[in-house]
Amino acid sequence: MSDAPTSDAPTSDAPTSDERVEELIEGFEFLDDWDERFRYIIDLGRKLKPMPEALKSDETKVDGCTSQVWMVARIDGDPPRITFLADSDAHIVRGLIAILMALYDSRTAREILDLDAEGTIARLDLAQHLSPNRANGLFAMVGRIRTFAADALAADATV
Numbered sequence: 403m404s405d406a407p408t409s410d411a412p413t414s415d416a417p418t419s420d421e422r423v424e425e426l427i428e429g430f431e432f433l434d435d436w437d438e439r440f441r442y443i444i445d446l447g448r449k450l451k452p453m454p455e456a457l458k459s460d461e462t463k464v465d466g467c468t469s470q471v472w473m474v475a476r477i478d479g480d481p482p483r484i485t486f487l488a489d490s491d492a493h494i495v496r497g498l499i500a501i502l503m504a505l506y507d508s509r510t511a512r513e514i515l516d517l518d519a520e521g522t523i524a525r526l527d528l529a530q531h532l533s534p535n536r537a538n539g540l541f542a543m544v545g546r547i548r549t550f551a552a553d554a555l556a557a558d559a560t561v
Contacts, residue, residue: 422504427525436531440494447496450503453489464488466542468535469495473543475550483508484554486547498540501526506547514551519544 426446433439457474464471469492476485486507488499505522506514523529529537 423522426501426504427522430526439531440497443497443501444493445497446500447490447493447498450489450496450500451487453487457487458489464539464543464546466545467495467539469539471495471499471539471543473499473546475547475554477554481510482554482558483510484514484550486550488543494536495539498528498536499543501528502540502543502547511551511555515548515555 429442430439433442453472453474458470458472462472462474464473467490469490471488471490473486473488476487477483478485484506486503488503490496490499502519505517505519509517523540528540532540
C-alpha cells in the first residue's frame with residue numbers, strides 16, 4: 403500500500419459512510435435529468451482533497467481507466483480503517499472518484515469487501531449513463547479499492 407498524507411479522522415459529527423451514500427442517492431434522485439446529474443458529479447469531484455503530485459506515479463495509477471487515475475490507501479485507527487486519496491485528469495472521473503469515496507472511505511477492510519458497490523452504482527443508474535470506457539474505468543477503480551482491502555485483510559486479520 404502507498405502512504406497517503408495523513409488525513410483528518412472523522413469526528414463524531416461527521417456523517418458515516420452509509421449516511422454519505424444515502425445523501426448521494428438523495429442528491430441524484432432530486433435532480434431531474436442526466437445533464438444535471440453529470441454537473442452534480444463534476445461538482446462532487448471539485449470537492450475532492452487535492453492529491454500531491456509526488457503521489458501521482460505509475461505505481462499508484464489505476465489500470466483499466468481511459469483517463470489517468472491515481473489512488474493510494476492508508477490504514478489508520480482502532481479499529482483499523484482504510485482511507486483513500488485519489489485523483490484524475492478528467493473532471494467527470496474526479497466526480498466518480500468522489501462517489502467511490504462516499505462508498506468506501508474510512509471503512510474497515512471487511513466492510514469494504516462486504517459492500518455491494520455494484521448495487522449502489524445500479525441504484526444511481528450510473529453504469530447505464532456512462533460510456534462503456536468510463537463504466538469499465540469505474541469498475542477498475544472498484545477493483546483497485548477491493549484489492550487494497552483484500553491485501554490489508556490478508557496482512558492483518560484484525561482489520
